[in-house]
Amino acid sequence: MNEQSSLDPEIIQDFMSETGEHLSRIELDCLELENDPSNSELLNNLFRSFHTIKGLAGFVQENSIQDISHKTETLLDCFRKSGGHVNSTVVDLILKSADIIKYICKQLVKRENISITTSITEHMTNLSDWVTLLGNCEKTEPNRIRLGEVMLREGKLSEEELLSLLKKQKESGKNFLLGQLAVLEGKATPQQVVESSRKQEAMRGDLFKTDNAESSTMRVASEKVDNLVDMMGELLILQAVMEQEAKKRFTSDDIFMQNLVRNVRITKRLQDSAMSLRMISLKPLLQRAQRIGRDTAKVLEKQVNIVISGEETEADRNVTEKLAEPLMHLVRNCVGHGIENTQTRVVSGKPETGQIHIRAFTRRGHVYIEISDDGQGVDHDKIYKKAVEKKIIDSVKSYSREEILDLIFLPGFTTAKEVDSVSGRGVGLDVVKTEILKLGGKVEIKTEKNRGTAFILKLPVNLVVINGTVIVIDDNSYIIPTLSIRKIEKVYDSNWVTVNGQRRMVKQGKDLFSLIPIDKILELETCPENLIVVIEQDGKAAAIPVDEVKERRDIVVKSLNGEFRDLGYASGATILGDGRVSLILDIENLIRMGGEKSDDKGFGR
Numbered sequence: 001m002n003e004q005s006s007l008d009p010e011i012i013q014d015f016m017s018e019t020g021e022h023l024s025r026i027e028l029d030c031l032e033l034e035n036d037p038s039n040s041e042l043l044n045n046l047f048r049s050f051h052t053i054k055g056l057a058g059f060v061q062e063n064s065i066q067d068i069s070h071k072t073e074t075l076l077d078c079f080r081k082s083g084g085h086v087n088s089t090v091v092d093l094i095l096k097s098a099d100i101i102k103y104i105c106k107q108l109v110k111r112e113n114i115s116i117t118t119s120i121t122e123h124m125t126n127l128s129d130w131v132t133l134l135g136n137c138e139k140t141e142p143n144r145i146r147l148g149e150v151m152l153r154e155g156k157l158s159e160e161e162l163l164s165l166l167k168k169q170k171e172s173g174k175n176f177l178l179g180q181l182a183v184l185e186g187k188a189t190p191q192q193v194v195e196s197s198r199k200q201e202a203m204r205g206d207l208f209k210t211d212n213a214e215s216s217t218m219r220v221a222s223e224k225v226d227n228l229v230d231m232m233g234e235l236l237i238l239q240a241v242m243e244q245e246a247k248k249r250f251t252s253d254d255i256f257m258q259n260l261v262r263n264v265r266i267t268k269r270l271q272d273s274a275m276s277l278r279m280i281s282l283k284p285l286l287q288r289a290q291r292i293g294r295d296t297a298k299v300l301e302k303q304v305n306i307v308i309s310g311e312e313t314e315a316d317r318n319v320t321e322k323l324a325e326p327l328m329h330l331v332r333n334c335v336g337h338g339i340e341n342t343q344t345r346v347v348s349g350k351p352e353t354g355q356i357h358i359r360a361f362t363r364r365g366h367v368y369i370e371i372s373d374d375g376q377g378v379d380h381d382k383i384y385k386k387a388v389e390k391k392i393i394d395s396v397k398s399y400s401r402e403e404i405l406d407l408i409f410l411p412g413f414t415t416a417k418e419v420d421s422v423s424g425r426g427v428g429l430d431v432v433k434t435e436i437l438k439l440g441g442k443v444e445i446k447t448e449k450n451r452g453t454a455f456i457l458k459l460p461v462n463l464v465v466i467n468g469t470v471i472v473i474d475d476n477s478y479i480i481p482t483l484s485i486r487k488i489e490k491v492y493d494s495n496w497v498t499v500n501g502q503r504r505m506v507k508q509g510k511d512l513f514s515l516i517p518i519d520k521i522l523e524l525e526t527c528p529e530n531l532i533v534v535i536e537q538d539g540k541a542a543a544i545p546v547d548e549v550k551e552r553r554d555i556v557v558k559s560l561n562g563e564f565r566d567l568g569y570a571s572g573a574t575i576l577g578d579g580r581v582s583l584i585l586d587i588e589n590l591i592r593m594g595g596e597k598s599d600d601k602g603f604g605r
Contacts, residue, residue, distance in 0.1 A: 278464075354373060556574055
């Protein structure tokens with residue numbers, strides 16, 4: 001790699017961003033091509049992606065990326081021209097090219113020189129061998145529109161300047177691209193060359209045509225977006241304080257109050273826009289998981305078909321960035337522990353090829369990612385025996401099915417007999433649960449013997465702002481996420497259901513709800529009696545007795561630190577309009593404390 005000190009950092013950043021997008025597209029197209037080897041459109045897409053990366057690499061003087069991209073596009077061109085079908089070996093070669101380019105890009109970010117390792121040299125040789133085998137299809141592209149022609153048409157180079165640059169390029173033995181020479185000779189700026197190169201791609205005809213000649217998007221540094229979201233959070237808190245004070249001093253028909261209401265609406269729209277800037281598609285994350293699953297199946301010599309859906313689902317960038325590792329472990333677990341080998345599947349009456357489905361969707365303010373397989377399921381008895389053997393649990397005590405299944409998330413716990421490159425050290429699912437809990441999410445397992453297993457990750461859409469309902473219990477304000485509220489009801493003495501003289505449930509019409517012992521949880525002397533808030537989550541519902549329901553509003557979520565982090569009934573905190581701190585109630589834990597009334601039907605998809 002050449003020295004990078006003379007290059008504009010902005011040009012390098014643009015290169016990294018665009019190359020990353022193309023590499024993600026390459027991985028997805030490769031996985032689809034492996035399932036549909038005759039798809040010429042996928043071949044064309046791959047060819048275009050590597051061709052574009054080669055062009056981009058020229059502007060940052062990264063010759064190794066250019067060489068790898070050129071060799072790979074030549075290989076792809078051979079298949080395009082011959083009409084041959086791509087096999088798994090060729091797909092592996094293409095994916096390895098993408099991996100090597102990704103590795104070089106990481107070194108480029110660190111501003112380190114790249115040493116061409118033996119593996120890279122071997123890969124280049126393999127590509128060359130395949131090209132030779134297919135008849136050496138490397139030829140000059142017909143009707144190619146050259147960069148010099150584009151720059152001449154746009155007035156960025158005069159005819160004399162172009163001829164001079166072409167002469168120098170010829171004298172250099174074509175060691176320099178025309179665009180590089182134009183910048184080195186001071187005839188054009190890097191930005192002008194990049195603009196002309198993009199126009200060149202758009203003018204190539206159908207083979208090189210892009211969806212849009214000019215992009216409708218722009219790149220913004222993530223730090224700027226984070227700062228905007230943080231400032232919007234502070235603005236929402238300040239606005240709540242202003243509203244509180246204004247209500248004390250002005251009537252609703254006062255002009256100040258009317259303007260304040262308008263200000264609230266505008267601020268809400270601004271907050272929605274700011275939050276949307278942090279929302280990114282889960283598509284790259286799911287694609288990466290699909291690739292990991294494919295590679296794992298290849299190592300274990302298992303036939304597995306991995307399907308992804310819900311790629312259009314969006315989540316907060318801070319959430320998606322921390323999901324890569326948990327998702328990797330779950331997919332590898334499904335391939336390694338869930339899917340049986342071919343012989344076992346045939347004996348069991350299953351298709352030879354195992355199925356893994358990775359899907360994402362949103363529901364009631366949360367993002368769900370489900371990784372399911374049609375394998376052998378989690379062996380409840382096997383886990384129990386291994387836990388007893390390791391003295392993790394007491395063989396004398398009885399445990400529920402859920403408690404036994406939850407043991408697989410313990411650090412160091414594994415049922416694998418031998419350590420291999422995929423599993424056996426008990427490192428994996430404990431990482432999954434730890435990371436998901438840090439994000440304020442949860443992991444659920446649904447499994448059935450010989451039918452398969454589903455791991456379901458539930459996460460907040462964003463970690464900053466939620467809509468909450470302010471309730472009052474014993475003169476203290478608490479927040480319930482509004483999406484978790486089924487209804488709010490007045491209750492009378494006839495509604496209470498007592499067990500051994502204690503109120504345990506509340507009856508509302510035909511519904512019977514478990515009562516959350518809020519007085520014990522909050523260590524109160526008395527329990528509210530006249531009003532309940534029915535909360536629900538994942539088909540489970542329970543009732544919280546409250547003194548008052550005040551209002552519904554957007555709140556800025558603050559994480560709990562220190563001793564407050566261990567509060568089982570609170571998931572966060574916020575600052576209300578009166579300046580006081582209010583705890584955000586943890587709905588899942590509260591329902592568990594209330595005894596759980598569940599509509600869940602268990603495993604079955």
